[in-house]
Amino acid sequence: MSKVIERDGVQYEVIWEKPKGLKEKQMHYCPGCAHSTLEKLIMEVIGEKGLTENTIGVSPVGCSVFAYDYMDIDMQQAAHGRAAAVATGISRVFPDKLVFTIQGDGDLAAIGTAETIHACNRGENIVIFFVNNAIYGMTGGQMAPTTLEGQITSSSPHGRDVKLAGHPIKISELVAQLPGTCFVTRVAVNTPQNVKKTKAAIEKAFNNALDKKGTSLVELVGNCPSGWKMTPVNSYIWWEKNMIPMYPLGVIKDVDNN
Amino acid sequence: MSKVIERDGVQYEVIWEKPKGLKEKQMHYCPGCAHSTLEKLIMEVIGEKGLTENTIGVSPVGCSVFAYDYMDIDMQQAAHGRAAAVATGISRVFPDKLVFTIQGDGDLAAIGTAETIHACNRGENIVIFFVNNAIYGMTGGQMAPTTLEGQITSSSPHGRDVKLAGHPIKISELVAQLPGTCFVTRVAVNTPQNVKKTKAAIEKAFNNALDKKGTSLVELVGNCPSGWKMTPVNSYIWWEKNMIPMYPLGVIKDVDNN
Amino acid sequence: MGEIHLMKGNEALAEASIRAGLDAYFGYPITPQSEILEYFSRELPKKGIAFVQAESEVASINMVYGAAGCGKRVMTSTSSPGFSLMMEGVSYIACAELPCVLVNVQRGGPGLGTIQPSQGDYFQAVKGGGHGDYHMIVLAPNSVQEMADMPSIGFELAEKYRIPVLILADGALGQMMEKVEFKEYPKKNIEQNWATVGKPEKRDANVITSLFIESEVMEQVNIKLQKKYEQITEEVEDCELYHADDAEVFIVAYGISSRLAKKAVDLSREKGVRAGLIRPKILWPFPTKVIQKYATQAKGFISLEMSAGQMIEDVKLSLDGSVKSKHYGRMGGMIPAPEDILKEIESML
Amino acid sequence: MGEIHLMKGNEALAEASIRAGLDAYFGYPITPQSEILEYFSRELPKKGIAFVQAESEVASINMVYGAAGCGKRVMTSTSSPGFSLMMEGVSYIACAELPCVLVNVQRGGPGLGTIQPSQGDYFQAVKGGGHGDYHMIVLAPNSVQEMADMPSIGFELAEKYRIPVLILADGALGQMMEKVEFKEYPKKNIEQNWATVGKPEKRDANVITSLFIESEVMEQVNIKLQKKYEQITEEVEDCELYHADDAEVFIVAYGISSRLAKKAVDLSREKGVRAGLIRPKILWPFPTKVIQKYATQAKGFISLEMSAGQMIEDVKLSLDGSVKSKHYGRMGGMIPAPEDILKEIESML
Amino acid sequence: MLQEVIFAGFGGQGVLTIAKNVAYSAMLEGKETCWMPTYGPEMRGGTCGCTVSVSDKMISSPILAKYDVGVILNLPSMDKYEPKIKSGGLIIWESTTITDGPKRGDVKSIPIPAYDIAVELGSTLVMGMVLLGAFIQKTESITIDSVLEALRKTLPARRHNLIPLNETALRKGYEYASKI
């Protein structure tokens, strides 16, 4: 199965290489940004499952807007917050295709709240990747609905004041309540183990869509070194220490285990 | 306290009369429509608590759009779905006023989903009256997000097909999950007892707002004789038999009892 | 000649769209167009054609974006306030060059306004209510028959030029019943190799986008769009002329008000006044050349609109000062009376 | 003269709005205007002034509606795609006659486009991107100083006429730093007895609405609005003139491109060509009378816009065929070079 | 020839259907016709009106300020539409339930006890048909035959059994009117 090469007369297996499904263009993401890892993993799964011809992706407005520059599949770029609606349009005319979105927390949990909730409620046969980095990365680090209490951002310079701005919103728990969702899970890519789990979640979500089970939402609790104003390594520490306790990892809903 | 009159030399107490807070103009609501009862009760409470000068109401787009023609208080008419945003605008510049909205299920649970969820999440100090009659009354009886499974409406003439249109959405349960809400309850006005409970819920919600506790949402499970294509009396039967089992009455969240 | 039906304009439009090969409809109820949605809700599921009653107009237009990006024949319909909510989406669709047919059954604005017929959304339709330099081809039916004819014409134009086409109707056209006959509509015959349908190994990935972050690139995109718009302006025109040959006063009117204009022309002819009508069946591109042609013989032009005067600007721009012109119209759902139009005609002499 | 600051246009606008008595701001991040929101997020909570980062532009504009309906000085700001999402809300605000100041820091469209500066939203601003017959007063700053001057002017006009006022800026004006001096701005001095503030016993309930279901009533509302617009057209005008007195070729330009126009005028004067500039500081109402005045001495007009040519229509409508005119501009964030403008000037001779 | 008619009554009284029958019949007769309901929330609970224009030429306006004929089924409709009938016009009205007829002297008043007649026929649902019969008798803008043809075309097959009853109602109304 796996590729083998020879070096110094000895055979080596290729354990990992850049997925074929990634285009040559280098990602514009900041160093250490989880967006890159997610797209890498999605293309690994699409490649391994041979889904290229069967897949249409939707990129949002947010840092992953350019996903179509990296992922070598047919893609549409959706208006800010409307990726789930665009995916609905695609999925309804191509019920047999695998349709997914990648969306940030501003996109999905602020301006796109209605589209998200209703796509999930209708049980659109799509996969939603929700990159929750608790900030508006693309526009320069403003507060998102998922920004943590007290977190300083460029639009909450005194720290998020929950009395004025509300508490961080937990979208996965909300959509898990809707009968239309078949699989809701929270993952991270902050450790090799979690990367593997994320990949497994992607696989499972794609299988659900191929089996027409309804909406799968995979929340990637992510980081944003630039928006958080940290080095990548420090962002990983903050991620583990602050993000994951607030947004605990694990399966929130899985109709297969009910 | 209560007014007393004399008739045939005997004294009679006035047990109930049209609230002073209702304008003379007759409501345009169809015979037997719960919208009328709700507005009557709201004005009773405002009158009894002497809140007229302290209250600003927001009417939606939906059958209650004309609430300002009946309720003798300062009111704003909000764009379809945006009542919670309009109420936010009012409440933020008048933090000491009582601000409430009346919204239908199309208004609040379809087009206004994002505004509803985020007003609740921010814990805006407002009261939301959510008239859930499982249909778009004003526009001629189309399917709403809350329309019951199999229910025939003018845009689900074959009955709501949950595979294509999703299941009826339970907004109260969703917003109860948000830390910003202090009180979420479901009431009906289909019996005298329930009318009394509804009035009590209105009082409680108004008290919450006066005490600045956050968002209160009172879901009135309502009827729509016209949209349901029934006589008022039959609509009451259907209401009890189909609506209330799907949308069970009672307090869903009350921070005072936690 | 096929069977004649008596139908509402809204229903005729819906039925004709199905016959024209509709692949998907996404919409949200609003008076006075809900019958379109309702008709589709009854017919499309039976036929296995995609139908979604969306959660809002914003969602509808973005569903249209998605399905149109797949190269399908897609439609949404709404009325004025709903169309305003679609402005961002329309601008995206225009830039991403997605063919689709949009329907605005106008009602009186601004704001929540009234649900009665109006023509107050002309500017929004032809100048670009959304941001940026873009155009839609705008079709203006004036009868139930044309409500039925135009979806097919719309899809053809949309696919030919990769452009959104707007059918600009109004509450009267949507609600009234008239006789209507459905035709054999042409099937889609343009290869859409740009559409996202799943990438086969042999071709590059297709991307639907309107994002061009570099100014140099964005300018090229803009130039390309403008070239296309120029081409359409050259190639696309449809006007009905009524007593134009010898007219000295012209009414320019579209949609429902063009019918009143016709009546007013008749009345004036009875009185010996040589009035004529130019009725654009396509509002964008505007029939500037037609107007200019008749300007040479005319004493004056009246733009008859159920608005405060919007198309009058395009009439004036076409005339460029050569002949005098004025607007006449009513607002808020009021219908201009032919007798009043007649007075305006006489005042131009 | 007060202290001079070096500030971004976005920040200057925000600071000046606070000094002009802002009561509430509602907004959503979008490049290139996010600094406005960020500035307010830092300053307003400290001062007890209402600030909400809304969940969307749709929410922002409706929060503005609510707070403006209370008679407060309220603002939102956004950039092109976000402004498209506000079209329904703006139409409501116009019809309900609520004073407020809106800011569109334009970027290149259509669609997601580019975040670089553009002037492609002119039509949307002045013709009505939303449905129905309405107008906003549209202010067009061309420097950081004017970014600071215009909020106060905007509130004054908004309150005087009960109309939304739009400050139409662009990414360059928003992002660049220049020197700026803040003034003493007048306080609100108009009684707003129509506002919803809680109904005292002695007066009738105040109602903010844009719904007038009966056509007869709606038409009266429309007529009232149109009368107001006429009055504003009579009373409101602001133009900067540059070398206009003896010019034979005029550039009409607003906002950032007017600065390039000035440079081009200088260049042409150096070459002995008598060019001049008419710069509308207020785009709606359009300074038709000013243009007409100079038309008598002019050989030609150039409308210089960073768009495919939008304001040119208003220039042409003002000239009504009396003098030739053309559009020149760049798109997608590209900035016209004064040398190229010069060539256009020369071509008009 | 252009005839502009308003049919008006309660929502439930089948006003739109009678009006549609007129339009359909006119279409079958090769005439131009246009049917236009009042629409919107004001229908709710209140009056429901529907305009039908019948002409030899294209109908210019579906929305009218004045009518040649009014067919009026309830009191609120009488109040609303009586002033909108052209001078010299005709008001055909249901006289069992409406107590006060038109007050104007310059229009012809045709009271028809359609409710009573319908009750006699065994179904209040055909009240509208009775009035339609009267309308045909008074205006001659369409014929009973084309209404019957219209019913055959527009009613689903399973409802065709109702046609005879409708025909009787039509003829009763026609007859009653011919005596006025």
Added chain:
Amino acid sequence: MLQEVIFAGFGGQGVLTIAKNVAYSAMLEGKETCWMPTYGPEMRGGTCGCTVSVSDKMISSPILAKYDVGVILNLPSMDKYEPKIKSGGLIIWESTTITDGPKRGDVKSIPIPAYDIAVELGSTLVMGMVLLGAFIQKTESITIDSVLEALRKTLPARRHNLIPLNETALRKGYEYASKI
């Protein structure tokens, strides 16, 4: 006099701040000035540029296609902006980290080992100031004094202790450049 300058480097290298110092100083000297950053997501991780124009007259365009002077802090910026310097213009560049200087013959190249100098001074943060010193020496569009004045006005009081270090860096850069 109109001088149009591009400052460009990594996001973290303080390019915007040096540029702002120039603009502020020019303003203090009573000149017209305009500061304009490249903005948007392309900043991310990549190069960050900032244009400053200084003139006696109102600045016509904040966005420029060509520059008189480039102050370049990293290689990608060199690649991007070298072609955009006007013929006869000036490129002042950080020569410790950038290995290849400008290739064009028609611009003047001023390599400054600002990184090394800054390290010598004990803080890489003042690298920009070293380059700014060189810029002042070469262009004379502003003075060191007004930069110091600008720092006093723009730095919060608690940061004023950094001014001497900045001054040293400025003067070091100035000195170094005066020898080229």
Added chain:
Amino acid sequence: MLKGFIEVDIERCKGCELCIGACPPKIACLSMSKQTNKKGYHFMEQTQNSCIGCGNCALMCPDSVITVYRLKK
């Protein structure tokens, strides 16, 4: 002496009949008139004097048509 009585503003009544079902079964003093009001609705009327002034009918009446009086104790 009446235990209670009601007043009905018949012109505002919409004939929904909800009051009728709300009146305690033993009392059942309400019914619909054969006549219609100006709006064309059959309106409610009190047909017996058994009213106890419980207020149920008024609580249920959506249109605030009914005023209820009860004997003062």
Added chain:
Amino acid sequence: MLKGFIEVDIERCKGCELCIGACPPKIACLSMSKQTNKKGYHFMEQTQNSCIGCGNCALMCPDSVITVYRLKK
């Protein structure tokens, strides 16, 4: 004979250092170069031959910079 080795596409490396933390502590064969690539990033380089081909670094690398080879059993 190496248990494993990696190839690093240094021009794509963004110097985030995440690979470094992912390499098992006992192995720790990665570090950052003093040099920068064309983009200006200090890039990762393998500094020892202790690599076991576990793949962790590649799993963590956001930019797919690393190819991992492991001795075939």
